[in-house]
Amino acid sequence: MRYLPILMLLAGFWLALPARAAIDVYEFDSPEQEDVFRELVRELRCPKCQNQDISDSNAELAKDLRDKTHEMLLAGSSKREVIDYMVARYGNFILYKPPLMASTLILWLGPVLVILLGLGVVLVRTRRSRRGRSEALSAEEQKRLAELLNKDKEN
Template sequence: MTKLLPLLACVWMLFSLPVRADIDVYQFDNDNQEQVFRELTRELRCPKCQNQDIADSNAGLAKDLRDKTYQMLRAGKSKQDVIDYMVARYGNFILYDPPLMASTLILWLAPLGAIVLGMLFIVLRSRKTAVVSAELTEQERQRLARLLDEEQRS
């Protein structure tokens, strides 16, 4: 038991080490700057994570973008200046709500166009099948006439 006690103490100390947590702490001149910073970090997408804003992402690139946003705001840049800088550097992909442009319009309308073309193809194909099935061969016409005569006699 006495040999086990030091081993247990070592294991306890190993698992009780404090966990290191990185928390970004930014000091702002006023509440307006802080509010703009919070809005920007929610509006800008992390290029690495692709589905997280830079406020929630733990990627190193997201931290760099938060730091750059902070530096630009502290230097007196406006919200639009920061957005323009980020778009110039990373493209419209960095925005969660990209502006309407020809390239984004194609992305939105292409699936709709494919659906419309598919429906048109189905309708035209079904009409063609209906027309083909309406044409009877001579043998089918004679059989139909016999059946109709039999029906009328009954």
């Protein structure tokens, strides 16, 4: 009985091990390096998670990317050099805001072109249906329509 409290304490520690959260701690030479690191991990997208930046992602790949970013900054790389390295390795997909290039032009202009094309189709179909209605009336129907319109104007 006297070992029961110790056993319960050990069991509690053992059960709590899976709940332990890993927190990455990165040391920097200056506050400016830390600011650049924070900006970079918010600008770079996790290739595995796709809609999370590498600072929010729990994927192993995101942790590796954070570690590589930290390592490059400590080695003296600039923000642009880190971004260029990541783009060379993972493509423009890793950037939340891909640059405007020929290969990404469809991403930027695609939605606008689809909307304009849809409006064009609606306008053409509307005009055709209006023309088709007036031409579809026979001579007798057009005469009757004119009479009804004239009667309406007189009243």
